[in-house]
Amino acid sequence: MSVRFVIVKLLRAILTIWLVVTFVFFVLRLSGDPVAQLLPDDVDKQTVQFYRELWGLDQPVGVQYLRYIEALLQGDLGISFRNNLDAFQLVMERVPKTALLGGTALLFALGFGIPLGIYAALHRDTAIDRAIMSVAVFGFSLPNFFLGIMLILIFSLQLRWLPSSGSGTWWHLLMPAVTLGTGFGAQIARYARSAMIDVTNRAYMRTAEAKGAGQTRKLYVHALPNAAIPIVTITGMKIGELLGWAVVTETVFAWPGIGRLLTSAVAMRDLAVVQCIMLILAVTMVSANFIVDLAYGWLDPRVRAQRQGER
Amino acid sequence: MDWLRHFTVALTMTGVLASPAFAQDRPDLTVAVNNLPGSLESIEEMGNVAVRITYSMFDPLIRRNFLADGSGRASKLEPALAESWKRIDDRTLELKLREGVLFHNGDELTSDDVVFSLNPARGHGYNPLIPASRDLLMSLSHVEPIDKYTVRIVSKEPDILLEQRLAGYAMWIVNAKHYLRVGKDAFARNPVGTGPYKMDEWVDGEYIRLAAHDDYWDGKPTAEEITFTTVPEVSARIAGLVSGEYDIIVNVPPDQVEVLESYNDVKVESIVLDNSHVLVFYTVGPLEDARVRRAMALSIDRALLREALWQDKNYTPNGHQLPSYEMWIEDYPEFEYSPEKARALLEEAGYDGEEIIYKLPLNYYLLSLEAAQAMQQMWAEVGLNVKLEPVENWSQVTDANSLVHVRPWSNTHRLPDPIGSFVPQWGIVGEVQENSQDAARSWDAPARFNELHTVMITSTSMAERKDAYREALDIWMEEAPGTILYNPLETYAMRAGVDWKPYSLYYMDFRPYNLHFAAD
Numbered sequence: 001m002s003v004r005f006v007i008v009k010l011l012r013a014i015l016t017i018w019l020v021v022t023f024v025f026f027v028l029r030l031s032g033d034p035v036a037q038l039l040p041d042d043v044d045k046q047t048v049q050f051y052r053e054l055w056g057l058d059q060p061v062g063v064q065y066l067r068y069i070e071a072l073l074q075g076d077l078g079i080s081f082r083n084n085l086d087a088f089q090l091v092m093e094r095v096p097k098t099a100l101l102g103g104t105a106l107l108f109a110l111g112f113g114i115p116l117g118i119y120a121a122l123h124r125d126t127a128i129d130r131a132i133m134s135v136a137v138f139g140f141s142l143p144n145f146f147l148g149i150m151l152i153l154i155f156s157l158q159l160r161w162l163p164s165s166g167s168g169t170w171w172h173l174l175m176p177a178v179t180l181g182t183g184f185g186a187q188i189a190r191y192a193r194s195a196m197i198d199v200t201n202r203a204y205m206r207t208a209e210a211k212g213a214g215q216t217r218k219l220y221v222h223a224l225p226n227a228a229i230p231i232v233t234i235t236g237m238k239i240g241e242l243l244g245w246a247v248v249t250e251t252v253f254a255w256p257g258i259g260r261l262l263t264s265a266v267a268m269r270d271l272a273v274v275q276c277i278m279l280i281l282a283v284t285m286v287s288a289n290f291i292v293d294l295a296y297g298w299l300d301p302r303v304r305a306q307r308q309g310e311r
Numbered sequence: 312m313d314w315l316r317h318f319t320v321a322l323t324m325t326g327v328l329a330s331p332a333f334a335q336d337r338p339d340l341t342v343a344v345n346n347l348p349g350s351l352e353s354i355e356e357m358g359n360v361a362v363r364i365t366y367s368m369f370d371p372l373i374r375r376n377f378l379a380d381g382s383g384r385a386s387k388l389e390p391a392l393a394e395s396w397k398r399i400d401d402r403t404l405e406l407k408l409r410e411g412v413l414f415h416n417g418d419e420l421t422s423d424d425v426v427f428s429l430n431p432a433r434g435h436g437y438n439p440l441i442p443a444s445r446d447l448l449m450s451l452s453h454v455e456p457i458d459k460y461t462v463r464i465v466s467k468e469p470d471i472l473l474e475q476r477l478a479g480y481a482m483w484i485v486n487a488k489h490y491l492r493v494g495k496d497a498f499a500r501n502p503v504g505t506g507p508y509k510m511d512e513w514v515d516g517e518y519i520r521l522a523a524h525d526d527y528w529d530g531k532p533t534a535e536e537i538t539f540t541t542v543p544e545v546s547a548r549i550a551g552l553v554s555g556e557y558d559i560i561v562n563v564p565p566d567q568v569e570v571l572e573s574y575n576d577v578k579v580e581s582i583v584l585d586n587s588h589v590l591v592f593y594t595v596g597p598l599e600d601a602r603v604r605r606a607m608a609l610s611i612d613r614a615l616l617r618e619a620l621w622q623d624k625n626y627t628p629n630g631h632q633l634p635s636y637e638m639w640i641e642d643y644p645e646f647e648y649s650p651e652k653a654r655a656l657l658e659e660a661g662y663d664g665e666e667i668i669y670k671l672p673l674n675y676y677l678l679s680l681e682a683a684q685a686m687q688q689m690w691a692e693v694g695l696n697v698k699l700e701p702v703e704n705w706s707q708v709t710d711a712n713s714l715v716h717v718r719p720w721s722n723t724h725r726l727p728d729p730i731g732s733f734v735p736q737w738g739i740v741g742e743v744q745e746n747s748q749d750a751a752r753s754w755d756a757p758a759r760f761n762e763l764h765t766v767m768i769t770s771t772s773m774a775e776r777k778d779a780y781r782e783a784l785d786i787w788m789e790e791a792p793g794t795i796l797y798n799p800l801e802t803y804a805m806r807a808g809v810d811w812k813p814y815s816l817y818y819m820d821f822r823p824y825n826l827h828f829a830a831d
Contacts, residue, residue, distance in 0.1 A: 036705035040358055041675075041721055042736055044446040045747055051442070083349030084496055093515060149546050156550040164550040165343075165542045167517065254542040256516035264346065264543075269704075 009293060013286040020282040024275055025068060029061055034081055034269035055081055068275070077279070078272030082265075087272035091258055091280060097167060098257030101250070102242050104177040106235075109185030114231065117192025118224075124197060132189065139186030144245055148179040148252035165254035176253040180245055184238055191234045195227035202226070229299055236292030240285035337523070337535040338828050340809070342819070343542040343557040347519055351510070352499035353483040354434045354444040359817035362480075363561070364519060364539055366818035368415075369483035369504035372396075372406055372425065373474055375727075377814040378825070383582050384815040386635040386727035388478050391529075392420060392505065401469035401771050402452075404477075408460040413526040414486045415509035422456035427487030429454050429464065434481065440495055444481035446735060447725065451476075471771045475637075475726050507532040507822050517541065530823035537821055549804070552577060558809050561819075563802040564677070565621055571804045581802045583625045585633060585724040585815040587732075588676060590717055591743060591793040593752040597667055598716045601790050602660035603695075606653040607667075607717070608794035610693040611686055613646055617797050619685065620678045627797040630784045631737070635727045635815075638777040643784065646795060653693040662694070669717040670700045670708045677799055679719050711749040720793070723816075729767055729780050733787075738764045743792055754792035 035051050052058045056067065071078065077088040120132040155175060156164035163172050199205065200223060208222045247259035254260070258277050265273040348361035353369050355361075372393040379387035393406035412420040427433070433440050435448035450470055455463040466473050476482065486503040493501075501510050505528065508521035518540040523532035540557070542548045548560040549567060553574055563571065568579050592604040613627045628634070630643040669687075671679055683699050690697045697717070702708055708718050725731040737743050739761045746752040763786070766779035803813050810827040814820060 031706070032704040033706040036709075039443065040723070041705070042723060042732075043443075044735065044740065045742065045745070047442050047445050048747075050445075080349065084499070090515065149544075152547055152550045156554045156556075160554045163556055164554060165544070165547045166540060166556075252544050252547060254517075254540075254544065254547060256514075256541075260543070261516060 009290055013290060016286055017279070017282045021072070021275065021279055022065075024278045025065055026061070028269065028271055028274055029064070032269050033057075034271055037267070037269040038081055077276045080265075080270050080273050082268055082270045082273070087276040090273060091261065091276045094256060094258040094261050095280075097255065098243070098246055098250070098259060101173065101176055101180060101255055101257055102239075102246055104173055105181035105184065105242065105246075106239070108177055108181035109188055110235070111185075113185035113188025114192045117189040118196050118219075118227075120189070121193045121196030121200070122219075129193075133193070136186040136189045139182045140190070142183065144179050144183060145248050145252055147182060148175070148249060151175045151179060152252075165252075167255055172253075172255075176249050176255050179252070180242065180249045183245070184242060187238065188231065188234065192227065192231055195230045196223060199223045199227045225299070229296065232295055232299060233292060236288050236295075239288045240281070243281055243284065335535050337533060339536045339538065340534040340559070340821070340826070341538045341540060341557045343548045343551055343560040344539050345541070345543055345545075345548075345562045347516070347539065347541045350499040351502045351519075352441060352495065353485055353502065353504070354448070354481045355441050355499060357444055357447075357480055362817050363819040364521070365483070365502075366506070367508040367521060367537065367821050368502055368506040368510070369485065370506055371478055371482050372408075372484065373478040375475075375478040377816075377820070378812060382815075383812050384585065384633075384635050386475075386637070388474055391478075392425075392484055396474065399463065401471070402467075403463050403465050404473050405457070405461065405463045408462065409528060410460055412505050412528045414489070414505050415503045415524050416486065416489055417526075418486055418488060418503075420484065420505055421459050422454075422462045424484050424487045425462045425464075426454045426456050427490065428484045429482070447476075447479065447481040468769060469771050471773065471776070472726060472728055472730055475728060479726050479731070508534075508537055511536060527823075532821070533823050533826045533828065534821065552804055552806070555806070559803055559805040559811065559819075561801075561803055563804050565624070565800065565802065568622070568802060576807045577804055578807050579802060579804045580811075580813050581624055581800050582813040582815055583798050584801050584817075585635070585727075585798075587628065587631070587722045587724070587798050588679070588682075588796045589720045589722055589793050590796065591720050592791060593716050593718070593746075594754050594792065595751050596714070596716055597662060597665045600660045600662075602656040603662050604791035605789070606656040606660075606662075606693065607690065607695060608791050609647055609649050609653040609656070610689050610695065611646075611794070611796065612648045612689055613797055614648070615689075616682055616685055620681055621797070621800050625797050625800045627795060631722070631733045631787060631795060632729065632780075632784070633724050633727065633798075636724075636729070637727060638729075638773055638780060640777065640781055640784070643781070650689075650693045653695075657694055664694065664696045667695060667697045667716045668700055668714050669697050670702055670715045671719045672704050672708055673701050675705075676719055676721060682796060683719070709748045715752075721799075729783075733780075733783075734764050734767055737787065737792065754790070756792070757786055757790065760786045760790070 034055065034057065035048050039048060039051065056064060079085070080087050080090055116132050120129040123129050152164045152175065155162040162175055166172050205218065205222060208218050213222065246257060247262055249255065250257045250259035251263050261273065262277045265277065344360070344363065346360045348356045348364065350356050351361065351365055351368065353365050370392050372391060373396065374389045374391035376387040376389045377383050377385055379385035392409055392412060394409045396404055396406040399405050408420060408422065408425070414420065429451055431439065435445045435451065439445060450466050450468065452465045452467045455465065457463060464473065464477070484505065489503040490498050500513060507524055507527045507529070509524045511520040511522040513519045518538050520536055520538040522536050523534060525531055542551060545562065545564060545567070548557070549571065551557045552560045563579065571577050571579050592598045592607060598604050617623055617625055617627065627646055629645045630640065632639055632643070669683060671683055673680060680701055687697050687699055708715065722732045722736050735741055743754050744756050760783055763779040763783040767776050770776050801813065805811060808829040810829060812825055
């Protein structure tokens with residue numbers, strides 16, 4: 001892995017994060033007045049003015065931006081307007097919950113997506129393949145707020161097996177994780193299928209067959225490692241998307257993660273909290289992509305060789 | 312693992328105290344709410360999300376009895392932390408505090424706590440610590456401690472409504488010593504009041520759990536714990552109620568009432584709020600002419616709106632007032648629906664079909680978009696060309712650089728008197744008469760209207776105030792800077808075994824007299 005490669009990637013990551021932070025800052029301020037959102041609709045004007053000054057919103061946007069960047073560089077992410085708590089701390093308290101939900105959903109998605117995709121590829125063009133792919137397309141097209149509410153109606157309301165919302169026990173995790181993981185798993189299944197089909201047509205598979213490798217060896221030693229590359233790529237790219245979808249899922253199930261914090265903070269225009277979450281999301285996505293890039297080299301000797309050649 | 316926790320607690324208690332009587336003998340109550348507040352400081356957040364919790368944690372000196380006539384909307388004053396009071400003069404009220412009232416931390420309530428709670432530096436001075444409720448506290452001058460259990464509350468001007476104000480928003484008593492020791496931010500997270508329930512645990516974004524304050528002066532609380540758990544999605548709240556996870560749910564949309572009522576073990580309680588959904592007509596463009604504004608108001612079929620959107624369970628008050636007002640003008644005419652008169656007015660004004668823009672924020676007022684769509688048709692029938700522009704938030708509604716003629720609004724009647732709503736909202740200090748975005752949108756009220764408001768504020772004669780009120784209402788109807796649509800309905804649903812009545816303000820009163828459990 002060349003040093004230059006890492007430095008270029010890092011600089012790009014920092015630029016991306018700066019762009020996100022700046023964009024969020026201006027869009028938030030141009031699209032709504034926090035004071036109007038946080039105070040009752042019939043409050044008097046003096047009170048409105050008091051809060052505007054208190055929160056520095058009476059300053060020109062440019063001045064606010066410079067102050068924000070200055071504070072950011074000192075590691076100060078601001079104070080929530082809503083409850084006067086440190087925004088970063090507020091967000092970090094929610095991260096474990098989102099990580100738990102996202103991680104479980106990811107495991108669920110990979111756990112059913114990859115085997116189903118491989119199974120479908122191995123039984124290409126049979127009724128089973130078509131059935132799996134139909135289910136996958138259906139699962140992918142199902143909006144997750146709809147799936148979530150359907151699950152609540154069935155498992156909480158009708159059967160009364162599972163709690164409808166909250167995060168107190170492991171049972172609470174089940175429906176949100178399935179809701180969040182289904183669409184993703186369906187996508188993984190489709191990618192896994194096409195990656196496997198692609199791989200099984202390659203010359204090295206014929207070589208393996210020619211040298212007498214059995215079905216199992218062919219699958220695990222020759223086909224899977226090669227098919228893994230696109231699957232890893234798509235997984236890395238989708239982790240960010242998973243966080244985005246978590247916003248909806250967390251709201252439906254009252255799961256107290258950063259997604260729900262984000263929706264309420266945006267609605268209330270709690271600027272420091274929104275900015276903090278967006279910064280964390282940007283860092284997460286950029287890091288995920290960075291790790292995928294590094295993982296390529298580890299998975300694919302050709303990429304590794306090419307990068308070494310760049311040195 | 313709730314059962315495990317209770318089991319352990321019960322076990323520990325029986326072990327330590329060797330008395331099975333200390334095991335939990337009262338149920339827990341779980342209330343699923345749309346959102347939790349950011350602060351429980353009693354004057355920092357006055358919205359529904361906060362007051363439904365803080366109402367159980369603090370007491371006022373004088374209490375408004377919402378249930379005096381069984382309706383949940385009454386405004387009878389009763390002793391609370393003050394056991395009696397008397398007028399010294401038209402600015403001064405002397406109150407005798409109840410002796411032996413204990414705060415959550417065991418401190419006894421004294422006049423010090425009243426002096427501190429209502430001191431200007433906290434909420435309504437020139438640069439107060441917490442300005443959010445400034446307008447509600449503004450009329451107070453200071454509090455004089457006479458002795459340990461006697462205080463005199465003095466208003467800045469002669470104030471006929473002082474007793475009502477003390478029973479209203481923001482007048483709750485906090486523990487002065489505790490507050491001063493821990494500071495405002497810590498108090499906001501863990502407040503100490505005299506109310507029937509005290510802070511137990513607050514998990515951000517999940518729940519706020521209150522525990523019974525067994526030394527409560529007004530009887531032993533009837534629930535062991537009350538947990539306000541946040542469930543933003545209405546279908547999840549409903550599912551959780553039906554499945555037995557929650558005992559009470561809030562903010563039930565009117566169209567779900569029928570669904571809920573179909574379950575035997577669930578019941579629905581609705582209450583018309585002390586709040587009016589109104590329209591503001593900016594006096595610009597075609598609406599500069601009062602006749603066009605009056606035509607806008609005349610062409611709204613309010614009865615149809617109530618029937619179609621609210622199942623006819625709410626009402627439109629007669630004029631900008633409520634029946635619970637002490638000076639309710641009972642014979643004031645209802646808002647009229649007359650397309651003929653509207654057409655005639657439009658013809659007289661020479662309205663030429665110029666576009667009238669109605670901007671409204673989405674998801675702010677319950678059913679406001681549905682009402683707007685229906686009204687658009689009603690207006691079209693008399694020839695008013697109204698265009699609806701739903702937007703995301705208030706800034707987009709009031710944006711000075713874009714065209715807007717009509718906006719929705721709500722007026723909360725914070726006191727059972729025009730001083731609690733009509734005067735601050737439509738009077739000379741309000742946003743209507745002095746638009747902060749665009750001066751042209753300000754309503755240029757007749758001088759007489761504002762004179763009458765001064766009478767309502769300063770006069771100490773109810774009869775004189777009532778005459779002024781009637782005349783001011785007449786001017787308001789004639790000038791039509793806005794109009795009232797109806798008072799919205801708040802709907803709660805609960806397990807059939809929970810006996811609890813909602814109020815016309817967003818308070819949820821879980822005091823012993825208003826929360827009982829039937830044996831399931």
